[in-house]
Every structure is written in C-alpha cells, then in structure tokens.
Amino acid sequence: MKNRAIILSILGFFFFGVLIACSDESDNISDNNQESSEVIKPTISCTDPIEVSAAEGAETITVTYDAPTALLNNEPIATTQITGLSSGSEFPIGVTKNTFSATDGEGNTVTCSFTVTVNATVISEPSDEQPYAFQNGVKAPEGKKWVKVEELSDEFNGAEFDDNKWHRNPASDGFSWYGRPPALFEAENVSVSNGCMNVTTLKYAEPKEFRDITWTHGGAIVRSKAQAGYGKYYECRMKANKTIMSSTFWIAMKQNCNNEEKRKLELDIQECVGRVHEGTHTWAQHWDKIFHSNAIRHYRDCDTEEDQETRASGVKNLDESNHDRFFVYGCWWKSPTEILFYLDGEYVYSITPTTDFDIDGYITMAIETYDWNPVDEAGSIFETGSFDDLTTKYDWVRTWELTDE
Incomplete structure (x- = not known):
C-alpha cells in the first residue's frame, strides 16, 4: 500500500504539472495570435x-x-x-x-x-485713388475699376467753399427745408479751412423769428448740385461735433406729391449725435457712439391707404464717441435692392430696402436738432465749447463709379 501511494502521488504531481504547463502554453499562443493580427497604420x-x-x-x-x-x-x-x-x-x-x-x-x-x-491691414490714410474699402482688399467686379465722380467729390483743400458743387442755402437747393426747430439752417454756419468743410453749431444770443417759428440755435445743411444714384460708392471722412445736434451723411430724394414718381425715399449712410443725456429717448442712448444707416420709404399725403412708411436699418455700436476722431463712413449703393455699408474701410452690414431704391437723389450733410435728443439745460457746451467742439468737420467727400478696365 505504501508503494502504491507513492506511485499515485508521483503521477498526480506529473499530471498537475502538465495541466499547469498546458495552461501557460495556451495563454502564450493566444497572446501571440493577438499580436500577429494587429494592423499597423500610418x-x-x-x-x-x-x-x-x-x-x-x-x-x-x-x-x-x-x-x-x-x-x-x-x-x-x-x-x-x-x-x-x-x-x-x-x-x-x-x-x-x-x-x-x-x-x-x-x-x-x-x-x-x-x-x-x-x-487685412487697414490703410492708415485712405488714398484718393479708389474707395477706402477697396484699398483694404474688397475687390471690384471682374473687368471693372473705380473712377472718381468729380462733381460729387470734394477734398475741401481750398480756401473757400465751392458753391459750384454744393448748396448751403436752403432757399436754393430745391427742398426748401430750413431745419427742425429749434435749430435753423443757415449758410453762414458753413465754411472751409485747414483742409476741412466745417459746419458749426451755435446758440443765438437772442431767439430768431423765421417763417413764424422761433429758433434758438443754428445749424446748416449742405447738398450736392449733381445727382447721386445707385451703382456708385459714397464715402466721407467725418468727425462729429460734441453737442446734442447731429452729424450726418446721406442721400435725399426730392420726390413729392407733385412729381410723377411719388415715392419719397431717403438713404442714410451715417446719422449720429454728439451728446446724449437723461432726456434722450431710451432707444437713442447710444447715438453718440454709433454707426447707423437707414433705407426709408416715407409716407406722403398723396400715398394710398395701403402705403406705409417703412424702413430697413443697420446699426453698429462703437466703443468710441463719434466726436473722438475722424471716421470714414462708406456706402456701396450696389443696386436698387442691395446696399452695403463700410466703416473705416471695413464691411459692417448690408440693407435690403423695403422698396426698390432706384430714384436719384442728392448727397446731403445736415447738422440739426431732434425732439428725441432735445436741448437740455445742462448743455452749456454751446456757451463754453471751442470751435472744434461745436463743429462737424468733413475732411473729404468722395464718390466713385465703376467703369470698364
């Protein structure tokens, strides 16, 4: 019995070792198969x-x-x-x-x-060879180039205002609009000096009576004598005044109820004010730091009941006041249905008008008062401000049209 137990023990040990060895060999085979099947990708x-x-x-x-x-x-x-x-x-x-x-x-x-x-690197000083935006990388249409329209452009480098290009007397410009009370448009508030056209605001020492209206402040309006139409690019380099009054650059259409084309349109390229205050309407609280444009179809007495005043607008709020420096405001009135706007040579927004903007107008620069930004008692700048504070300055106005290369 003793010898039999020893023999079984030896056999058991041998069998157990074989089992262990088989188990180890089986694991190794599995690992090797896995490694050999792995795909090496780049x-x-x-x-x-x-x-x-x-x-x-x-x-x-x-x-x-x-x-x-x-x-x-x-x-x-x-x-x-x-x-x-x-x-x-x-x-x-x-x-x-x-x-x-x-x-x-x-x-x-x-x-x-x-x-x-x-x-793109914005050009520090726009040249007068093509529109500012197109100097900064915007391309003209294939086979076209920009040519300046001289009768709608002015560098204001002379010593005197050019009465051959511009109206500054509301009585002669065909609109007969003398301002929105209390600021009266007067030609004497427009001058040219130091390479700029200056439109200066003021408060009268004594109110003026004109056309049965009492006027307490003075502004001005300047209009082109040549007509402006779609297909052209319009731009000006302007620095706003610091008062509650406006600084603007726009195109006014003369249509009224006596004309065959009765639609009264207005294309505002830039409209801002120099200062806002507690009495300024809520919607206009940023109008001293703004790039703002409109395509307006005005309602007239002769319009039908179905006609309504409509407008399409573009707005960009700025970090700077409009009177902090000169800004370049540009507009490519590309077609009756597409109008693109540029600030300092860079595209900002487009406007699709509510009606076809296919009527010629006149470049207009109006410095006026608004009832939504009224003259306030705290606005002593009219008494204490310098000439620069009270003046909207236009370094230049340039108009361009496309011609074949």
Missing part, C-alpha cells in the same frame, strides 16, 4: 494654425510652413495635399484650410488639417 502630424497679416492694402501674402510628417513603423512615407495651398504660395485674405493625407501599401489612409488666416 500616422500623420500637421503644423499648428498659422495667422499672419497682409501688408497695408495688399490682397495676398506669401506664407511658408513645414510640410506635415507621415510615418509607418517609424519610417517616413509620402504625403499628398488634398485642399488648400502649398507652402510658399500667395495666400488670400481670409481663412484657408490645408489638408494632407498619407496612404500605406495596404490602402490605409490618414489625414490632418491646419488653417492659414490672413488678416
């Missing part, structure tokens, strides 16, 4: 996003970058660019997405992408 790595600025007035800039790296088993393989522009190309203003791919011999493909952002 990898690819792109550069970080690139952001650059074009030269002043340029539409493109040369950009170089490191080509992406693709590896297979730590060995480099070829890459192919499938979108964007190659290193060393002229990149346009805006964002260009560059995508690269790599494919191994088994058909496994990987891709990566990065962007190149080219920012």
Whole structure:
C-alpha cells in the first residue's frame, strides 16, 4: 500500500504539472495570435494654425510652413495635399484650410488639417485713388475699376467753399427745408479751412423769428448740385461735433406729391449725435457712439391707404464717441435692392430696402436738432465749447463709379 501511494502521488504531481504547463502554453499562443493580427497604420502630424497679416492694402501674402510628417513603423512615407495651398504660395485674405493625407501599401489612409488666416491691414490714410474699402482688399467686379465722380467729390483743400458743387442755402437747393426747430439752417454756419468743410453749431444770443417759428440755435445743411444714384460708392471722412445736434451723411430724394414718381425715399449712410443725456429717448442712448444707416420709404399725403412708411436699418455700436476722431463712413449703393455699408474701410452690414431704391437723389450733410435728443439745460457746451467742439468737420467727400478696365 505504501508503494502504491507513492506511485499515485508521483503521477498526480506529473499530471498537475502538465495541466499547469498546458495552461501557460495556451495563454502564450493566444497572446501571440493577438499580436500577429494587429494592423499597423500610418500616422500623420500637421503644423499648428498659422495667422499672419497682409501688408497695408495688399490682397495676398506669401506664407511658408513645414510640410506635415507621415510615418509607418517609424519610417517616413509620402504625403499628398488634398485642399488648400502649398507652402510658399500667395495666400488670400481670409481663412484657408490645408489638408494632407498619407496612404500605406495596404490602402490605409490618414489625414490632418491646419488653417492659414490672413488678416487685412487697414490703410492708415485712405488714398484718393479708389474707395477706402477697396484699398483694404474688397475687390471690384471682374473687368471693372473705380473712377472718381468729380462733381460729387470734394477734398475741401481750398480756401473757400465751392458753391459750384454744393448748396448751403436752403432757399436754393430745391427742398426748401430750413431745419427742425429749434435749430435753423443757415449758410453762414458753413465754411472751409485747414483742409476741412466745417459746419458749426451755435446758440443765438437772442431767439430768431423765421417763417413764424422761433429758433434758438443754428445749424446748416449742405447738398450736392449733381445727382447721386445707385451703382456708385459714397464715402466721407467725418468727425462729429460734441453737442446734442447731429452729424450726418446721406442721400435725399426730392420726390413729392407733385412729381410723377411719388415715392419719397431717403438713404442714410451715417446719422449720429454728439451728446446724449437723461432726456434722450431710451432707444437713442447710444447715438453718440454709433454707426447707423437707414433705407426709408416715407409716407406722403398723396400715398394710398395701403402705403406705409417703412424702413430697413443697420446699426453698429462703437466703443468710441463719434466726436473722438475722424471716421470714414462708406456706402456701396450696389443696386436698387442691395446696399452695403463700410466703416473705416471695413464691411459692417448690408440693407435690403423695403422698396426698390432706384430714384436719384442728392448727397446731403445736415447738422440739426431732434425732439428725441432735445436741448437740455445742462448743455452749456454751446456757451463754453471751442470751435472744434461745436463743429462737424468733413475732411473729404468722395464718390466713385465703376467703369470698364
């Protein structure tokens, strides 16, 4: 019995060892099979996003970058660019997405992408060779170029106001509008000096009686003698006065009930005031720091009951007051149904009018009072302000039209 027990014990030990060994061998075979079935794919790595600025007035800039790296088993393989522009190309203003791919011999493909952002550099001083916005990268239509319309443009560099181009007397401009009380439009408040047209506001020492209305303040209105129409680009460089009165640049249409075309339209390119206060209507509390435009279809007595006053507007609130510096306000009256607006050479917004804006008008610059921003008792600037404080200044007005190249 003793010998039998010893034999069984030896057999059991041998069998157990075999079981353990089989178990270990089985695990090793499984791992080896798993490793041998794993697919090795290529990898690819792109550069970080690139952001650059074009030269002043340029539409493109040369950009170089490191080509992406693709590896297979730590060995480099070829890459192919499938979108964007190659290193060393002229990149346009805006964002260009560059995508690269790599494919191994088994058909496994990987891709990566990065962007190149080219920012336009705003020209510090607009030239008089083309509209400011088009100097900053906006392109004219194919085969066209901008040519200045001299009769609707003025650099105001002379010593005297050009009465051949502009009306400054409301009695002669064909509108016969003398202002919105209490500010009276008077030609004597318009002058030219130091390269600017100046429209100066004032408070009268004694109220004036004119057309059975009492006027306490003075402003002015200037209108072009030549007509302005769609298809042209209009711009001015203007610095607002610091009073409650307005500073404006717009196009007024002369249509009224006596004309065959009775629609009364108004295209406001810029309308702001120099100062707001507690008495200013709530909706106008930002009008001293604003770029604001309108396309208005006015209601007239001769309109039908179905006709209503309608308007489409664009607004951009500013961080600066309109009297802090000169701003360039621009408008491309592109067609009767599309009007684009620009601030300091950059596109801001578009307006789609509620009716076709297909009627010619007159460039207008009116410095006036509003009942929604009334003269207030605290507004002592009329007594204490300097000439610059009280004056809306126009460095220049320029109008452009497209012609064939």
